[in-house]
Structures are given as C-alpha cells and as structure tokens.
Amino acid sequence: MRVAIxxxxxxxxxxxxxxxxxxxxxxxxxxxxxxxxxxxxxxxxEVLERLLDLSSSKQGRALAPEGFWFTLGNHxxxxxxxxxxxxxxxxxxxxxxxxxxxxSVAQLSRDHLDWLGNLPFQVxxxxxxxxxxxxxxxxxxGESVLVRATHGSPRHYREGYDEHQTLSTLVEISEDYxxxxxxxxxxxxxxxxxxxxxLVLNSGAVGAPFNGDVRAQYVVVEIGENxxxxxxxxxxxxxxxxxxxxxxxxxMEAGGLGADIFYxxxxxxxxxxxxxxxxxxAQTRPRDWDSWRLxxxxxxxxxx
Numbered sequence: 001m002r003v004a005i006x007x008x009x010x011x012x013x014x015x016x017x018x019x020x021x022x023x024x025x026x027x028x029x030x031x032x033x034x035x036x037x038x039x040x041x042x043x044x045x046e047v048l049e050r051l052l053d054l055s056s057s058k059q060g061r062a063l064a065p066e067g068f069w070f071t072l073g074n075h076x077x078x079x080x081x082x083x084x085x086x087x088x089x090x091x092x093x094x095x096x097x098x099x100x101x102x103x104s105v106a107q108l109s110r111d112h113l114d115w116l117g118n119l120p121f122q123v124x125x126x127x128x129x130x131x132x133x134x135x136x137x138x139x140x141x142g143e144s145v146l147v148r149a150t151h152g153s154p155r156h157y158r159e160g161y162d163e164h165q166t167l168s169t170l171v172e173i174s175e176d177y178x179x180x181x182x183x184x185x186x187x188x189x190x191x192x193x194x195x196x197x198x199l200v201l202n203s204g205a206v207g208a209p210f211n212g213d214v215r216a217q218y219v220v221v222e223i224g225e226n227x228x229x230x231x232x233x234x235x236x237x238x239x240x241x242x243x244x245x246x247x248x249x250x251x252m253e254a255g256g257l258g259a260d261i262f263y264x265x266x267x268x269x270x271x272x273x274x275x276x277x278x279x280x281x282a283q284t285r286p287r288d289w290d291s292w293r294l295x296x297x298x299x300x301x302x303x304x
Contacts (some may be wrong), residue, residue, distance in 0.1 A: 005203040006218035007034035007185035011041030012207030015216035018237035030066040034185045035073025035151030040262045042249035045107045072119040073151040080117040100255035122150040148179035152186045160186035161202045174198045190232045210271040
C-alpha cells in the first residue's frame, strides 16, 4: 500500500501544485494532508478550495483511489478560533505578529472555517482490513494500528517528531498510541527514527520548509507485509511566483511585520518567527519593526 503524506502547505499554492503534479508520477493509493493547510502564506482560499475539489472529484480519485484524508493542524485550528474570537487568544488579537492571521481569516468563508473546525485530529490506517479512519484526539489510546498520522503527535498538534524530541517522549507516545508507522509534521523538517517495531516519521513541509531547502517536501511510504519503504521527496517549484503572491494578494500590506517574517521564511526555508521571538525576549526588546531590522543586522546568516 502506497501512502503519501503532505503537510504544512500554509497557503503556498505553487508548492502545492508542484506536489500534486508529482503525485501523478508517484500514484499513491491514499493521500493524507497532515494539517496546516492555511495561514502564513498568501493563497489560503485557493489552496483550500483546490484540496476540497480533489477530495470530492473524479480527478482526486484518479490521483488517489482511496481518497484524500485530512488532519487538523495548529494553524487550521488557530484560524477557526480566531474567527470565533476565542478568549484563549486574547493576548494575540493586538499582537502585530498575528496580523497575517486576521487577514487569512478574512479570506475564508464560513463554510471553509466550519470545514476546518470539523477536521479529525488523527487519521489511522488499520492493519486488517486496511482502511482509513478519522479519529478525535483521545481516540485509539492503546489500540495498535498500521499507520497513525497526526499533525504533531497523538497527544498534541504542537508536539512534533524531530531530532530535538527526547527519546523518552517518543517511547511514551509509541506505548500509548502503538502503530507500525507514527507519522507527524509540524516542525517543517523531514525526520525518521526507528523506535523498536515502530517507525517514527516527519513528513517535512510543502509550503514552508525549515531545513534550508526551498523545494516543496513530503513523504511517500510503501507498506508491505514485511517491509516499509520511505521516500522523502523534494519537488522544485516556482518560488518567485509564491513570493510575488505575498504582494499581489495584499498580504504584505495588510499583514505587516508578521507577513514580512513569513515571506523571509518561505524565501530562505528557515524558521524565523520563533527565533526572532526568543531573541527579542532575550534582548528585552518589543517584537516590532525596529527590533526585526536589528535582528536582521545581528543574524545576517539567516537571510542568505
């Protein structure tokens, strides 16, 4: 069984289209879109509608006969909660770094937001019969499955699998949510680790990689009775078109400082938002344009 897992599209339509074209060559049985479809990038409505069309059309079935399945990412959930004016976000509504979030919400319809809000927390593929299911966060505790895909981990959508995660944490997750393949995303960096009988994977990011490689990245797994083959794929796309869309869409003007940071993350394939945030806190500086300009002078290596 061949399964493609792609995630962290973040409103980058050219990157998504490049991956969809590559899928025509890969010919997966099933595609898991593993969260963070929207926010950060400029083409949120276009990306969402492209995926919705594929998930319900003959073209989508031809591309992936067993369908497109989706999980909830933290940015998807952020837009839903933002639209609802969730009180848990009160500290963010006036933060200049989150102006792109307000802009992204405005690009989506109520139907779009309702669809995002109803996404399952995890997609599992059962061993026998091999079928996909969408589950909530707390479901499947202790139940062994073939594949368990979540944006982060089955415990939290911000608990990603990567080289910074402790071994004890990975062991805890695999014991509580046993699976032959534990597949996450969120950190925007491909990752693979054999943990006993469980293989832990991170799909990398389609629209905003953080490993210095600007190509759109996703993973394909071939699952046999006695083997698993993993293919991390890197797909070139027109980065300049994606960057120009920040301006053409109005995101750069409306999104201010946050949009400029996301633009440079896409341009360089490096994480900047959290690095800048932590730097500003360490320097006891506000997260504003003056600090951002000083950060660029202080860390020129990150902008090459």
